[in-house]
Amino acid sequence: MSEIITDKLTGKTSAGDVTITSEGGSATMQLQQGVAKMFAYIEGDATPTITGSFNTASLTDEGVAVVRANLTNAMSDTTFTNMGLPKESAFKCMIQELTTGDIRSTSSMVLKSHSVSASADIDGRNYMIFGDLA
Amino acid sequence: MAGKIIADTLEHSTAGSIATNYVVNGSAKAFAQFAGDGTAQINESFGMSSLSDTGAGLYVLTVSSAMSSSDYTVVLHGIDDVSYPAHVGSYDTSRTTTTFPVNSSNTGSSWGDAGTLDAVIFGDLA
Numbered sequence: 001m002s003e004i005i006t007d008k009l010t011g012k013t014s015a016g017d018v019t020i021t022s023e024g025g026s027a028t029m030q031l032q033q034g035v036a037k038m039f040a041y042i043e044g045d046a047t048p049t050i051t052g053s054f055n056t057a058s059l060t061d062e063g064v065a066v067v068r069a070n071l072t073n074a075m076s077d078t079t080f081t082n083m084g085l086p087k088e089s090a091f092k093c094m095i096q097e098l099t100t101g102d103i104r105s106t107s108s109m110v111l112k113s114h115s116v117s118a119s120a121d122i123d124g125r126n127y128m129i130f131g132d133l134a
Numbered sequence: 135m136a137g138k139i140i141a142d143t144l145e146h147s148t149a150g151s152i153a154t155n156y157v158v159n160g161s162a163k164a165f166a167q168f169a170g171d172g173t174a175q176i177n178e179s180f181g182m183s184s185l186s187d188t189g190a191g192l193y194v195l196t197v198s199s200a201m202s203s204s205d206y207t208v209v210l211h212g213i214d215d216v217s218y219p220a221h222v223g224s225y226d227t228s229r230t231t232t233t234f235p236v237n238s239s240n241t242g243s244s245w246g247d248a249g250t251l252d253a254v255i256f257g258d259l260a
Contacts, residue, residue: 003143003151012136020158022259027199029259033180034161079178081167081252083211094221097213099249130165130254131178 037080038109038129040069045121056127060110065119066102068110069127073134075106080131084111087124091115095125106134163206164197165254170212170238171247191238191245199259200231206257212238213250222251231260 009031011017018031040053048059048067060068082104086095095113097103102110109129113122145151164181168174174187186194208229212222221239228235234255238248 001143002141003145004139004141005145005147005151007147009144020161022199023158024202024258024260027259029161029163029181029199031157031161034163035157036162077178079167081165081178081211081254083209083252083254097211097250099213130162130180131167 033132036128036130037073037075037133038069038071038127040125040127042067042069042125042127043123045123048125060108062102062110065113065121066098066110067113067125068102068108070108071129075129076132076134078104078106080104080109080129082109082130083126083128085126086113086122087126088113088115088120088122090123091120093120093122095122159258160256162254162256163199163201163259164195165252166195167250167252168193168195169249170251171249174247177250189245191247193236193238193251194228194233195236195253196233197255201255202231202258202260204229204231206255208234209254209256210236211252212248213252222248 009018016032019028020031021028038055040056041051042048043051048061055072056069057072058070062068084095086093093115095111097111143151143153166176166179166182168176168185176185181198182195183198184196208224210222223237224235225237236253239246
């Protein structure tokens with residue numbers, strides 16, 4: 001067994017490009033691209049609170065059902081890939097991103113939760129971002 | 135290639151250590167954020183080579199490097215406006231090691247284009 005003890009990995013040819021070999025051994029991919037740039041588990045419908053997170057500085061409760069997660073380190077642009085999964089025990093729910101009003105920025109993602117018939121606060125939320133950091 | 139390190143563990147001075155198989159196995163192998171209505175197109179992606187619009191609410195994403203089997207994990211997210219939340223899924227059975235379907239519905243009763251969609255896949259590359 002071998003072990004690397006380091007605080008930082010930097011590509012030699014290109015600083016932002018460290019290559020890893022695939023499980024099957026026939027392909028390679030960029031390490032930086034494949035890792036999540038942000039995740040957060042958020043509990044609480046009345047007062048949303050971060051209970052576990054990475055690269056998440058704070059939350060902004062933007063009204064009924066809308067919670068914005070603010071990033072510690074910003075993304076390079078607003079075309080990042082983000083994911084959300086809702087948690088609710090009292091009713092069927094879903095979560096969506098809006099195209100107007102409460103919308104994403106390079107330093108935040110924001111999702112709105114719904115019951116079957118209306119906007120609704122929910123018990124918990126899972127947020128995740130992939131893409132390029134600034 | 136500039137160099138190669140073969141190691142089983144990475145250790146940070148304060149943040150702990152991780153076995154490198156978690157780095158390889160746990161990394162997303164491809165992701166895409168793409169526009170679903172009008173002219174469907176990829177806005178930003180990694181490990182994706184193309185997007186096909188095969189009908190209302192029906193898309194196929196093709197990855198750059200093949201997966202080892204078709205049993206990989208697909209995670210999807212839909213974006214649309216306030217009036218009709220986008221429902222998304224990968225319901226079609228035509229998944230291969232290089233392509234997978236993304237389906238969206240903006241009414242809940244039939245396939246329909248969603249404003250924007252996100253897709254991430256995890257699993258073993260070939």
